[in-house]
Structures are given as structure tokens and as C-alpha cells.
Amino acid sequence: MNFDLTEEQQILVDSVAKFVQNDSPVERFRKLRDTERGWDPTTWARMGEFGWLGVVFPEEHGGFGGQFVDLALILEQLGRGLVAEPLIPSVVLAGGLLSELGTAAQREQFLTPMIEGRTSLALAYAERQSRYSANDCQTRAEKRGTGWALSGEKTWVLNGHAADQILVLARTSGDSLDAEGLSLFVVDGDAAGLERIRVPGMDGQRSALLRLRGVEVGADRLLGEEGRALLPLERTLDRAAAAACAEGQGEIQELFERTVAYLKQRSQFGVPIGSFQALQHRAADMYAETELCRSTMILAAIAADYEDREKRQAEISAAKLQLSRGGWFVQGNAIQLFGGIGVTDEQDEGLFFKRLRVLQGLFGDADWHVARYQGLPGFGSDE
């Protein structure tokens, strides 16, 4: 048992923190949110040079062979500056699946350029009716010649508006709720028959609504085994939930620290508002929730690498619940304790609040994770 950072991890954290401080304070995000893409390809390329986009991938795949924890530490720091470059969709979701399932040729063609920051990726799995169930998929892929033709609609595809390639989940057999019969395909962002509707989000980041009308791909675009995508997809979504906890920790920490600073600085009734016991106790509880979030964020990042499915899911669901419940306590009270200016767009706290709320709703919300947790076999056992 050990919670200390290694020397390399500490260097990594420091360098990301420095990057956020010098090159990507919240003002950079404010400018980006008014642009069409919402993030900056030059910065993305720099992240590639820094090696941040490849930390979790094995060396044979062009990565640095790190653990998921390393990526989580990067995400946490980026969260403190609301950095909008698409690490979660590109590295965790699509990159993770390419690394796990891709052939050497597919990795070289799609993963390597992303690791180097030359391209970005996305994963399209959710549909209007699916909510958080990855198996609920109506998009179909039919055999066409030696390849496939994809038809259907995908919603809330993070970075789907800008990605060079999008991994699309489609049904190659079975009924729309079956666990078997799901396959993944690598689709080019500019493929014929693919309509991408840019969807601005509450957090100032972008996703896309995808309409696929007989989008044709070759046989070499099938990722992994035909019909067997659900298990790896589920694992990837677990890792994405852990990633959301990691980035969210950055936002939670910012909100908490900014609130405590404001309590000392703002005066009413001739005294700092932080001298009011009602607010002191609120701040103490915010502190407790922030630290509990940090604990489960570490837990989730470690569990993201677990092979044991049940253990992984139990820990990550616990963390995601804490992100929602504890995080919500911090973000809601942060705005409350700032008073009126807390709800102005000018003030950064609202931006952190919104990004955090988005992360809470991605990859399973609190209720979904509670439902999954109570359904795990271990929940009913005696140990």
C-alpha cells in the first residue's frame, strides 16, 4: 500500500501544472469556447511532443508504458485550467480501444499519429435511446462486398465534430439490446455519407451528432473481433469514468480553494464572511468532500488497470458516485458562498461548475453507477 508519487510522477505533475499556469490559464479556455473547434491543434501537437498523449500506451504501440494513474495525474492538472483539448475522447476512449484491439497496421495508421498530436480521435457509442447502456445499439453495419456499410445515428460524440477518425459502435448481428453482435469500425471524419452536426455543450466544449447513411468502410476498418465489442467497450468506459473522476478532481480542488480564499477576502457586516460559523462549517464539509473525492479518484485510477471485472467496476462506480455526490456538494456550495457574482459568466467558478456537471453526467451518472454496483455478484455475498 503506497499513495506517494514516484519521482517521475512528481516531475510529470509539476510540468503539467506549470503548463496550465503559464500557457493555459482559464483565459485561454474563454477564448477557445468562442471558436468553432473549441480547442487548439497547435497546443494538441505540443501535448504530443510532451508525451502526454502516449503515457498509458505500451511502448510497442508507440507509447511510454505508463499506468493509468499517470494519465489521471495529467488530467487532474488539466482540469484546474479547464483545458479543452480532447484527451478523454481521443486518448482514453478511442486510443484505448485502438491499443487494446487494433492490428499493428491499424495502430500505426490511427494510433501513432494521435499519440504524436497530429490527429485527434473520437468514439461514437451512445444513441438517443441508449442512455448509458453500451449494449443498446440500433446503428447497424451490413456486409457490403468485402467491407461494411454503416447506418444509424449517434449522439453526444465527444470531439466528434473535429476528430480525424471516429470509432463507431454498430450492430453486426442480433437484436438492439443483445450483448453479442456489437462491432467497432474506424470511420474517417470526412467519409462519404457521414453527416456531423456540431453540438455546443454547457461546458463550452463540443461534441457531435452523427448521422450515418450507408457509410462504407473496408474490411480493414473492423476493429477487433466481429460481434465481440461489448466487453472491451465496457472496460474502456470504466476507464473513461475513472478519467472523469481525475479531471473532475482538478475542478473540485479549484472550486474548493477559490471558495476558501473568497471567504477570507469578502467582507459583509464589517467582518470577513469566513468568520461566520455557518459558512465555516460549510467550508469544513466541502473540505471533507474534496478529500474524499481525492481518495476515490486515486482508487478509480488504480482500479482502471484491474483485470478483474467485478473489482474494477465496484471501485470505479464508488468513485463516480463520490464525484457526483461529493463533487456536487462542493460545486453547489461554492456558487452559493460566492453570492451573486458566483452566477456571473465573468467569474471563473461558474465555468468549473459547468464542466464538473458535464463530467458527472458522462460514462454513467450517480444513479446508473449505484444500480450497477448493487447488481454486482459480490454485493449480495457475505464478504
Added chain:
Amino acid sequence: MDLSVSPEQIAFRQEVRQWIQDAMPADIKAKAAGGGHYDHEEQMEWHKILYAKGWVAPQWPKEVGGTGWDIGKRHIFGEELVRSNAPQLSPFGLMMVGPLLIQFGTPEQKERFLPKILSGEEVWCQGYSEPNAGSDLASLQLRAEKDGDDYILNGQKTWTTYAQHADWIFLLARTDASGKKQDGITFILADIKNTPGITVKPFLTTGGTDAFSETWFQNARVPQSNRVGPEHGGWTMAKALLAHERTGIGGIAESKRWLQLCKRIARETPVGKGSLFEDRGVRDRIARLEMRLRSLELLQLRTLAAAQVGRAPGPESSILKLVGTEIQQETTELCMDAMGHDALGWLDSPPEALPAIEQGVASSFNYLRAATIYGGSNEIQRNIIAKQILRLPTA
């Protein structure tokens, strides 16, 4: 960063678990399988079994009777004791005054008191609180006046847990009322059984047990050699002792046990053709609490890991008391809810009406309201966090 446990720790846990099973006498085992409500004699019986094994004071240094285990092993041992539902040992000697004497006692005091704390021959209680000195402990008024080689004690203590079973009491007394109130307090040990002028009056808690007492002092004469630390230096002693008291106060292992019990109650409670455990509402509530407890457990592990490498307990430890006691209360609330009509029962409801595993729940549910009050109430904990950690201004 890793959460893995060493093969040595796994083996140790197994060893402890097995030993507890083998060492528990039949009557205690029977109670452990039920509600686990023990009387004083059963507590002391278990104390002596642990003492004979050499495992009664793992947190003491090895030279004075400890086990020499590191923090990780001590933690595992504590968890296994709770898990087994064995009687909880009285903490006042082993966890409080013992460690304080080891740290600050004279050689004579150590020799006189430590062996009998270990063996269980002498039972201790804590005399801090008074009717007008609770959270504001430093305003305590029980007087200690010097007379020859003695102190003469006059005043009243209250909430003195298990004073009626105790042989000795450690107490805070006022020796100087002139200056700052923290500066006139002295830490004194008194023979509560044999000193003329000390009277103990037990009273009932809402848990239905006579867990605490009022303790009166009327010209009670105690030798000055029973003072621990310097005259007027009692506040420093009290703070040092508090550090010992706080460890494990989050009750995480206890909460785990309560959640297991809650699941068992739900499984054994018929509803229609199935059981209450099939109810999604009930399952969700248990799941949410169990998941939150896991968050807290991780926080505890972080604290332990820091302590393991000799770092002072970080600010995290104050959260353990705050959140841990609230979770503990919620676990018993959940058990009560799962019991439905059975929650109307009491310790002495006949087993035909109240299943054995539910017997003690209502009592604990009531008694555990105290968890957020004693050991520094949760409001006081929040004050501490706000002032000492967040450095928020005073009005």
C-alpha cells in the same frame, strides 16, 4: 501508487482470524453471532484472553507489553477484532492513560500502573467532562488543592463512562483559577474504588445500558505523586491523550459490520414471495452507503500509509471522525428501516417476537447518536477544520 497488500499481510490476517475463532469461548461466540451486546464481565474475560496471548496492547511499545507490529498489522488486527464481533475492550487504560503514562509518566508510575492495565486487573475511566464543561472543556471547575503531600479534590464529573466498573479514574482538575483557563489545569490519577469522598452514580443511556455515571468528589484525598506531567500542565496532557483517542474513531470496520448485518436482515426478511433484499429501493440505499464508506476507507488508508512512513497524521484524520461517525449512524438507521415492525422492539423483547440478529439493533441505533457528540462533537470538529486547516478568520 498501489493498493496491493503483501503476502505477509494476507497471511497475518488469516492467522489473526483463525486465532480469534479458536480463542473465543463458547458463550462469547454465541453472543457474537447474535447482537454482540456484552456485559462488563464478558469484556474483561476477553481482555484476559488477549492478554494471555500477548495481543492486548498492540499500540504500545514492545518493551512495555506491545506486540511490535507495524501500523499495517495493527490496522488488520483491529479490523479482524471488529469483524468477529468480539467484545470491545475498555479503551480508557489501553488506548488513553496507558499511552500517556508511557509518554509522560515517572518510572514509578509506569511500574505501578502499566502492568495492571495490561493484565486487566485494574480498570480505568475518564473524568474530563463536567456539567458546565463539555465542548468547552477548559472551563472545568473541579478543584484540586494542595495539602501536605496530597491534593484534596472537590467537585463533580459527569458522563464518566463505566465509572461504576472502574478501579481508577484519570481526571483533569483546576489547580489555578487566576490566569488563562487552559493554564491552571492538572492531570491527576485517583483510586476511584478506595478513596473516601468519591461517589459514583450510574445512569441509563437511551441505549438502555448504564454506560455512564456522575462522579462526585467531596474532600477526596489523592497523593501528589499521582500527578502526571507538571502542575498546571494538564492541558498539554489532555491534548496529547486526545491524539491517542482519535485513532480509529471513524469506526470504519464497525460500519462495515453494520452494513453486513443490514444485508443479512434484508435477506432474512420475507416480503411477499421473496425477501426485502430484492427491493431495489433498499438495495440502492445500502449500496450508496457502502460506496461512500469505501471512499472513507481509502481516506483512512491514505492516513495509515502516511503514518506507516512516520509522517504525522495529516489533516485527513479530522475527516475520519466527522464523516465516519455520520456513516456509522446511517448504517444503524438503515438496519432499523430494514427491520420494519421489528424496529419497535427492545433489548428484552422475547426471541419469538424479535429475531436474535435484530436484538441489539435498536439499542445501538440509540446509543450511536453519541458518536457525533463524544470525542469532540462533530460541530467542534468542523470548527477545528475551519480554524486550524482552512485558517478561516475568527469573528
